[in-house]
Amino acid sequence: MSRRLNPPAHDVRDVVARALAEDLHPFGDLSASLLPEGVQASADFRVREAGRLAGTACAVETFTQVDPSVEMIWNNAEGDAVEPGTVICTVSGSLESILMAERTALNLMCHLSGIATRVDSFVKEAAGGCRVWDTRKTLPGLRSLQKAAVRAGGGLNHRGNLSDWIMLKDNHLMGMSITDGVAASRDRWPGRTVHVECDRQEQVLEALAAKADALLLDNMSPDEVKACVALVDENEAATNHRPLVEASGGITLDTIGSYAKTGIDLVSSSSFIMSAQVLDIGLDIGVEAS
DSSP: OOGGGSOOHHHHHHHHHHHHHHHHTTTOOTTGGGSOTTOEEEEEEEEOSOEEOOOHHHHHHHHHHHOTTSEEEESSOTTOEEOTTOEEEEEEEEHHHHHHHHHHHHHHHHHHHHHHHHHHHHHHHHTTSSEEEOOSOOOTTOHHHHHHHHHHTTOBOOOSSTTTSEEEOTTGGGSSOHHHHHHHHHHHSTTSOEEEEESSHHHHHHHHHTTOSEEEEESOOHHHHHHHHHHHHHHHHHHSOOOEEEEESSOOTTTHHHHHTTTOSEEEOTHHHHTOOOOOEEEEEEEOOO
16 A cells, blocks of 8 residues: 555544544444344445545544454555445454444545545546646545545645645735735745746736746636746746646536646646545445354
């Protein structure tokens, strides 16, 4: 399992602990507690539709926190493409423990695999013409897990939070110019990436003159993006400076192919996370004979 694809372990532990507390406090699993003691079972996590797998670390952590004696045998790893009917993991141990952990493990894996699957679709539509990355539009408390799922789907991560780097968007530029904003950023936070949002060519030219590190071309058509990329290329030829160039705003599965042909470096979309449907994964349980 690639470490690059997994979220930070401390975040996984925290999210799983909160999810289990939500499900089990204050009295535990009342239904599972009715089972006779010692009943053992084996269960298969089975995929019911094609997609990309994510959230495996969350499933492992869920069973670890509920009952570390439950054995998990994985047939697939984070980021794997999976087909309907694929048994991605088999768990064996106490039936009561399996039932207690089942829903939390599935909720997290289905949600995160849904994100990875949607990102994979965008990556395929881009066909190598550009790369895709996410945004800060994530569910509170789940950001690092959701961004890891983007990586599992073949995408990249934009900044993780407001402290990662400087991004001068339209609302910031209501109170200062691009030139002044980039200069102040260099003075106050030397070494930080300075990313400037542009919605017209005049702003692209100003950001290039200010030597911004990255440009976000916001809500432009593919033709408008292509024209701005040409300005960036001309500037590079004259100054040997080329910022990273990103397109964003309303880009869909139907249109990303057109943007990928403009010479853009990256396309970002909040829909990877905010519009992702869950990947259907179930847990088929069989009770072992005593």
